Amino acid sequence: MITKRIIPCLDVKDGLTVKGVQFENLVVAGDAIELGRRYAEEGADELCFLDITATNEKRKTLAALVKRIAANINIPFTVGGGIKSVDDISVLLDSGADKITINSAAVRNPELVTQASKEFGEQCIVIAIDAREVAGEWYVHTHGGKQKTDIKLFEWAKEAQERGAGEILFTSMNNDGTKNGFTLEATRQLTEALTIPVIASGGAGAKSHFKDVFEQANADAGLAASIFHFNEIGIKELKDYLKAENIHVRG
């Protein structure tokens, strides 16, 4: 039986891992490759690297980082940040990324999802959605959460699936950085509405939060950053806890 996945996310800026609270106030958390390797050894199921400063000039730096990660790490990893075209994706996959994640560019140009999926296969196209709940409605945000759109979360997620996304990475901006837990109701609605896997992100602060999102929202994977980077919860410790709680995990 397939396991629930634990995915540490490394937000990368100039090769270093950083973490903010609700997308602001960045602090440095360590070398991306070192952290990645440590997580792989501790039993992380996948890694996610997001280049939060990715600009056209920095694209080459990101490809070089991806090569170093691929050489050092024996579990799958996803790379994202500033991906705008099929060419951008091609460079990262050729450098050794297993999956790529597209956020703002997919919202701006949904056709990119279709093209990318046809070109590289749906299994490597992850659509990342940052959404904030305002008066009971979840609105998609782009540009690292800075720009609100009128697009609704569930409609966009379904469209992305229809266009060939292989997975949805859903970050609740309301919960991100709060450590109060994942958003359960919206995640549950997403996993019910979609046939592709959903990674829940934003708000993990305790081991029980992962149990909740797996049990109550049927998320396929839970993603978190700071609790792992700052050693608040170890990956092995988290998995031992989940196993004891009868959640099916590896390791």
Place this chain on the structure above:
Amino acid sequence: MKVAILRYNAGNTQSVQYALERLGVTPLVTDDPALLTSADKVIFPGVGHAYSAMNYLKSKQLDQLIPQLKQPFLGICLGMQLLCEHSEEGDTACLGVFPVKVVKFDAHLAQQQSAKLKVPHMGWNNLQEMNGKITKGLTANDYVYFVHSYYVELADYTTAQTDHIVPFSAMLEKDNFHAAQFHPEKSSQQGSQIIQNFLEL
């Protein structure tokens, strides 16, 4: 030892290359028939679409070459599916090394199951009923990493199986041909062990 990675339009060759390098082997990435024929081992990785991959192999006459190769050969993911007879993906006639069919996971059936399973089958799943040459050292229920929407049905040549919606072939073996639906190059120590076993054949 000369290890060749078969280069084609659906190869995720980089990860396999790095996995071999971590085991101390520097592979050659090539689509040259002479180099493939003279290699001690050939690895056929793959992520992509069956139809376009087969077209490419045909354009290079590799569809003729591959079934004739005599050295230990390892197909990974799409590489395994292409070794079968036919794939539902693009209704594609494949290489026919394994007389087995590749079919798509039924997403509707998946939704009806109590666990509400997803397609693609993406993540870590356990290996059962292992009896092939390249899984020695692994223990029943060891986890490996899968990412796929099509699967190979259980067959006489199945040497490991996994369950997702239905039980299916996680590995196949026939003569010098070995194949894994999962990604040994991404499957932590268990995956390295499988690659190491293959290199030692």
